[in-house]
Amino acid sequence: MRQHPQPPISTIVLTDVLAALSDPVRLDIVAALKQDGERGSTEFGCKVSSSTLSHHIRQLCEAGLLQHRKEGTRCFVSLRPELEQKFPGLIDSVLRFAPKEIAA
Amino acid sequence: MRQHPQPPISTIVLTDVLAALSDPVRLDIVAALKQDGERGSTEFGCKVSSSTLSHHIRQLCEAGLLQHRKEGTRCFVSLRPELEQKFPGLIDSVLRFAPKEIAA
DNA sequence: TTCGATGTTCGACGAAGATCGAATGTAGGG
DNA sequence: CCCTACATTCGATCTTCGTCGAACATCGAA
Numbered sequence: 001m002r003q004h005p006q007p008p009i010s011t012i013v014l015t016d017v018l019a020a021l022s023d024p025v026r027l028d029i030v031a032a033l034k035q036d037g038e039r040g041s042t043e044f045g046c047k048v049s050s051s052t053l054s055h056h057i058r059q060l061c062e063a064g065l066l067q068h069r070k071e072g073t074r075c076f077v078s079l080r081p082e083l084e085q086k087f088p089g090l091i092d093s094v095l096r097f098a099p100k101e102i103a104a
Numbered sequence: 105m106r107q108h109p110q111p112p113i114s115t116i117v118l119t120d121v122l123a124a125l126s127d128p129v130r131l132d133i134v135a136a137l138k139q140d141g142e143r144g145s146t147e148f149g150c151k152v153s154s155s156t157l158s159h160h161i162r163q164l165c166e167a168g169l170l171q172h173r174k175e176g177t178r179c180f181v182s183l184r185p186e187l188e189q190k191f192p193g194l195i196d197s198v199l200r201f202a203p204k205e206i207a208a
Numbered sequence: 209t210t211c212g213a214t215g216t217t218c219g220a221c222g223a224a225g226a227t228c229g230a231a232t233g234t235a236g237g238g
Numbered sequence: 239c240c241c242t243a244c245a246t247t248c249g250a251t252c253t254t255c256g257t258c259g260a261a262c263a264t265c266g267a268a
Contacts, residue, residue, distance in 0.1 A: 154214085155215090
């Protein structure tokens with residue numbers, strides 16, 4: 001149960017980022033984090049099981065989009081700020097068209 | 105051998121567009137078309153077989169990114185202009201970071 | 209009509225992905 | 239130390255994807 005791996009910024013690849021964003025569940029997660037900055041890793045209004053949610057969060061981490069933090073027994077995730085330097089404006093451009101079905 | 109289907113603009117979905125762009129071959133195709141406007145459907149410097157190329161072009165058409173034109177025995181593809189109205193700026197934002205390995 | 213060039217479709221294949229429930233690990237509280 | 243809450247991992251299942259070569263369809267030309 002250690003934290004998810006985070007690739008160095010230099011190895012982040014555009015197609016992997018797009019692939020990570022191409023799933024509705026993951027797009028919702030990213031949209032929520034863009035709005036809130038950080039959330040507990042279970043506090044997304046997803047209809048998927050917790051194991052599936054964990055899977056999606058892992059994918060986002062491995063693609064370089066998210067960072068993962070543990071605090072006691074809870075986990076928190078947020079967008080990686082370096083991503084904005086690597087692909088400035090990209091996330092905003094995509095999120096602009098994402099339907100905001102983000103659960104509170 | 106009829107032309108590939110083109111969905112009406114209203115049914116084009118963001119996640120499908122992102123998925124279409126998340127493959128390196130398809131991203132190259134879109135980048136080349138953005139630059140040239142139109143190309144013969146085989147005139148991409150792809151290393152994949154013609155059947156695979158045809159498959160990718162079909163995917164791009166079905167996702168709503170490309171339009172397909174026949175002229176005699178040749179085929180030409182180009183970006184769908186309506187896409188810019190549906191998702192203004194999106195393609196440019198993505199292509200800005202696409203490595204330009206586009207064969208002439 | 210036969211041929212050649214151009215594209216598309218058809219299996220087939222392995223790889224990757226989405227999903228779930230069950231099992232496991234980890235921390236904090238009694 | 240045991241229990242519970244939380245999160246991840248594992249195993250299983252199904253689906254989708256990228257790829258190829260082969261087969262097929264279509265058009266224009268000889």
